[in-house]
Amino acid sequence: MAGRHVLLVVSGSVSAYKALELTRLLRKAGARVTPVLTAGGARFVTPHALQAIAGEAVHQDLWSLAGEAEIGHIRLARMPDAVAVVPASASFLARMAHGLADDLAATVMLATDRPVLLAPAMNWAMWGHPATQANMDLLIARGARVVGPGVGAMAEAESGPGRLAEPAEILAALAALLAPEAAGPLAGRHVLVTSGPTHEPIDPVRYIANRSSGRQGHAIAGALAALGARVTLVHGPVALPPPPGVRAVGVESAREMLAACEAALPADAAICAAAVADWRAAGEAAQKLKKVPGQPPPPLALALNPDILATLSGHARRPALVVGFAAETEKVVANAVAKRQRKGCDWIVANDVSGDVMGGAENAVHLVTEAGVEDWPRLPKQEVAARLAARVAARLGGAEGIAGGMAGEVPA
Template structure:
C-alpha cells in the first residue's frame, strides 16, 4: 500500500507517544520507510533505542549534531520524505508549528519541508478545547496541514473527552490517503450519510431530541471518504468537527433532514446513522410557553415525523444499497431483524444503547442482512466505521455508479 514511500515521523512529547511505535510497525509492514525524529519531550515517553529498533533507521534528535549535519544535513532531511507526520502532535508542538518557530530539529524540519504534513493531535480535552489551540489548528489548516483525530475517550489524567490520539490504523489510512496510495474501492461512488440527532421545536427555546453525539455517523462518513467515495453528510445539531473531505449539509429537524437527503440523490448508497426524533410537536408555539402558578402544564400534542429510512428505501431514485441503524435497549437483534423487513432497507446496524454508547467512544454492533446476523465485538467507533465502509465497498463492487 505504501511501498517505497518515505515517511518522516516526528514524535513529540505526549503520553500517547508510545503509539508512534505501533504506527512505525504498521508503516513498515505497508512497505514504507520510516525516518524517525524524536523531540526532547518525546524522548521522555519513548526511548530512541526502541524507536530505532522498530524503524530500522537511525533516530534524529539534535539540530546541532555535527555528525548528523555531516552525514545528511537538516535541509536535505526535510526534503527527503514523501510526507511528514507528527505523531503525536502535542499542544506545544502545534503552537510552535502555527507560529513558525524553528528552535529544535523537529520544528526546523517542519519549517524547511515542502512535503505534505499530517498532524495527529493528542492532549488533555481542556487543552484541545482552548481557544489558543483552536486558533493554532485553524492557522495550520489554512496552510494545508492535514489532521487526523483526535478521538474521544479515557486519558492519562483519569479524565475523558476529546483529545485522545487517533488509533495507529486510522493514522496509517490518513497517511495513505494523503499520499494517494490508499486503495480507492469507492472512487466514483456517491454515498449519502445521515448523522447526529434532530431537534424538533416545542417553542423557540425547547425541543424534542435524541441523545446522539453524531460520532458514529461522522466516523462512517470519514471512513467512506478514505475509500474514495464522494460523501454527502446530512448532519443534525452536533458539536463534533466535520470530517475532512466530506460535503456537509447541516439541518435541525427531521423534515429538513429528509429534504436534504432527497436533494442529495442520486447516490450509490445511503447510510442512515442519524438518531431522528420519531415525533415532533404537532403545533410548535411561536413564543416561549410560560409556566403559570396553579395551572397544569400545557398539553403537548405529538405528530409523527417522516420516516427517512423507509422513504429512501422506497424512493423512485433508491440508492443501490440502503443501510439503517437500530438503537435498541432490549431484544436488540430481534427488533433489528423486524425493522429491516418493515423499513425495506438492505442492512440494519443494530446496537444496544442502554449503556454509554450514545456519546461514548466505543460501540458493539450487529450487522443484519438478508443473509443473517453478524455479531461484531466492542470496538472504537472509528473501527466500526472502517469495517462498515469496507463491507459497503464489497457490496457495490461491480455495480455501475449512480
C-alpha cells in the same frame, strides 16, 4: 504504502507509545520510516525502542556535528514522501504555527515542502483552547492534513476530545495523503458524518434510545470514502463495523456526539444522519431504580439534549455544506422543509420511518434543498448513500477544500 518514505516526528505526549505501533504498521505495509524525536517525546519513548522498530537511526539533535555535516535538517526535510507528526502536542503545534526553529523537529517542519499529516494529542481543555484551535486553523490553511483527535478517557482521569487517533487510522490517513490521484472527486475533502442512535442513561442499567441501526449513516460514510473523502464517522452504539478507510469515533450520548463533532472540525461538509435522542433524563440516578411493591413508578424528568444539526449550522467553523436528516411519520416533506429553515442547514434528507426503515435495508427519501424538493424512489440504503455522496461531490466541486488545505468559499 509499499516503497513510500515517511519522516515520523514524535513530540511530547503520554500517547507517544502509539508511535511505536504506527512505525510497526508502516514497516509491515512496506514503507520506510525515519524517526525524529523531540526532547519531550524522549520523555515517553526511548530512542532505542524507536530505532529498533524503525530499523533506522533516530534523529534528535539540531546541533549534532555528524548529523549537520551535510546540513542534515534540510536533507531530512526534503527526502521523505510525507511527514507525520505523531503525536502532535499543543506545544509542537504552536511552534509549527509560528515558525519556530528551536530544535531539530521544528526546524525540519519549517524546511519541508512535503505533505504533512498531524495527529494531535492533548488534554481536552488544551485542545479546545482558542489558541490551539487558532494554531490548527492556521496549519490547515497552509496545507496540513489532520487525523483525530478522538474522544475518550485521558491520562489525567478526565474524558473528552484530545485522544490520539489509533495507529491504524493514522496509517489509513497517510495512505490517502500519498495517493490523492487515485482517491476520486472528493480527494482533499474532509466530511463529517454522524450515524446511529444515542443512548441517554437513566440509571446504570436503563437508557432512553430509538430503533436506529446506523445502516444509512454508515453507508453514507463508506460512499463518501469511496469518492476519496477523508471521513470522520461519529456514531452512537451500533452493531456495524466502520466502513473501510473511515475514521470512526464511537460515542454513547448526544452530548458526547456533539463534543466529538466539534473536535472533528474543520470539515468541508457535515452529514448529520444520526438519530439523536431529543431528550435525556434530567438527572441520572447513581444506582439502579428499584421497583417497590405498592408504590407508583418513580417520576422521570426530562431535559432537552443539544441540537447537533443546529449547532453545526451556526458554528463559527461551519462546514460549507451541512446536511440533516428528518425521520418523520407524517407530513414528511412539509416537516422537512420547515426543519431546514429552522435548523439553518443547507439540505435535509427526509424519510418516512413509520414502516421498516429503521433497521431495514431500504429507504425512500426526499432531498430538500434551497432549490426545492426531489423525490427519490425506494432504494437500497447503499444506493441512497451513493446518490447522496455524488451530490455532495458535485456541490463541493474541485479537489482542494477548506478542510483540505485552502481557505475561502467553496463554490455552490
